[in-house]
Amino acid sequence: MIYLDYQATTPVAPEVAHAMQPWIAEKFANPHSPSRWGNEAEAVIEVARKQVETALNLKGGSIAFTGSATEALNWALKGTVEKAPKGRNRIITVATEHAAVLDTCEWLADNGIDLTILPVEPDGRLDLELLARELDDRVLLVAVMQVNNEIGVTQPISEIANMAHECGALMLCDAVQAFGRMEICKGPDLVAISAHKVFGPKAIGALWMRKGAEPAPFIHGGGQERGLRSGTLSPALCVGFGAAAKLADERQTRDYDHVQKLWKAAIQALGPEWIINGSVAHRYHGNLNIRRKGIDAARLLAELRDIAFSLGSACASGSGRPSHVLRALGLDYRESRSCIRLGFGRYTTQHELVDACGRIATHARTQEKLSA
Numbered sequence: 001m002i003y004l005d006y007q008a009t010t011p012v013a014p015e016v017a018h019a020m021q022p023w024i025a026e027k028f029a030n031p032h033s034p035s036r037w038g039n040e041a042e043a044v045i046e047v048a049r050k051q052v053e054t055a056l057n058l059k060g061g062s063i064a065f066t067g068s069a070t071e072a073l074n075w076a077l078k079g080t081v082e083k084a085p086k087g088r089n090r091i092i093t094v095a096t097e098h099a100a101v102l103d104t105c106e107w108l109a110d111n112g113i114d115l116t117i118l119p120v121e122p123d124g125r126l127d128l129e130l131l132a133r134e135l136d137d138r139v140l141l142v143a144v145m146q147v148n149n150e151i152g153v154t155q156p157i158s159e160i161a162n163m164a165h166e167c168g169a170l171m172l173c174d175a176v177q178a179f180g181r182m183e184i185c186k187g188p189d190l191v192a193i194s195a196h197k198v199f200g201p202k203a204i205g206a207l208w209m210r211k212g213a214e215p216a217p218f219i220h221g222g223g224q225e226r227g228l229r230s231g232t233l234s235p236a237l238c239v240g241f242g243a244a245a246k247l248a249d250e251r252q253t254r255d256y257d258h259v260q261k262l263w264k265a266a267i268q269a270l271g272p273e274w275i276i277n278g279s280v281a282h283r284y285h286g287n288l289n290i291r292r293k294g295i296d297a298a299r300l301l302a303e304l305r306d307i308a309f310s311l312g313s314a315c316a317s318g319s320g321r322p323s324h325v326l327r328a329l330g331l332d333y334r335e336s337r338s339c340i341r342l343g344f345g346r347y348t349t350q351h352e353l354v355d356a357c358g359r360i361a362t363h364a365r366t367q368e369k370l371s372a
């Protein structure tokens with residue numbers, strides 16, 4: 001099998017599995033217990049916290065571990081609304097955000113928040129003049145992602161954060177697809193990340209919070225994570241997240257250069273008939289979302305079962321619904337059904353990628369001939 005679905009999840013790095021092993025197989029203490037074993041577990045969690053914070057490289061705040069980035073985003077949005085100053089009742093977000101942001105915002109709108117969802121340009125970027133026109137002193141929070149999970153397009157997060165701050169609003173950034181792959185933009189007050197997109201384990205994420213911008217607690221209980229996020233932490237998952245973050249930080253240039261080479265090789269192997277969805281310049285190049293006129297992408301996926309690629313986000317793929325991101329770019333129904341997403345990275349070899357792209361191109365050509 002050739003794995004080309006790095007936006008859905010990444011393989012666990014061997015170094016990460018190795019670091020987690022004792023905390024799965026042998027060491028079981030509750031990190032919040034006062035025993036020597038408990039203290040040891042607590043100490044490794046604190047090392048992991050530092051590793052994640054160092055890789056994030058943001059000043060003036062700290063992280064709390066969460067059960068996923070979805071939880072971190074729910075917490076950031078709902079907890080900020082709970083603490084909203086009088087008169088600030090608006091949230092501004094973007095049509096291409098992940099469901100963890102959009103669905104939470106819709107829920108908040110059903111519960112009294114004034115929600116504005118901004119469209120994007122045909123290249124997937126937000127028009128900052130449009131944002132400027134929307135900002136006023138009723139805005140509580142602006143939520144924009146750094147790298148889009150479906151099309152890889154990046155947004156100018158630091159500029160957006162400055163604009164939000166100028167009108168007294170906070171800025172939340174979903175940095176799930178950026179963390180460990182590129183520099184995290186400075187400026188936001190709240191940043192959500194997830195371990196399983198950076199060669200770490202699933203079911204652990206984190207919310208970075210600027211000091212003073214902490215949302216109200218979302219999960220109540222034993223008062224862990226400074227009383228902000230209750231629940232016994234898993235030393236194994238925290239250690240895995242920390243090891244993955246450290247590795248990504250150390251390998252950032254190497255991983256980046258590898259991805260650039262893979263991107264060029266994939267484009268060449270696919271041939272000229274494919275159109276790239278979203279900006280090429282403002283993009284993470286480990287995400288190649290493309291379309292080809294007249295092909296049925298779902299059929300392509302079914303015909304090439306030994307290549308793991310996708311039609312969009314893992315969450316939307318099963319639903320049969322056309323992707324909200326592709327529709328936001330202005331693609332019509334037929335066009336959005338002729339798109340595939342190839343995601344590659346650290347462990348992808350050029351050889352397997354070229355092989356997969358060649359086969360995808362051949363099958364697409366055959367489809368084209370049959371339907372002509």
Ligand code: PLP
Pocket residue numbers: 007008067068069070071098100145147148149174176177193194195204205
């Ligand atoms: N945000 C983005 C951009 C994502 O790609 C994902 C994962 O698909 C999430 C949020 C949710 O992350 P998690 O799987 O940790 O809940």
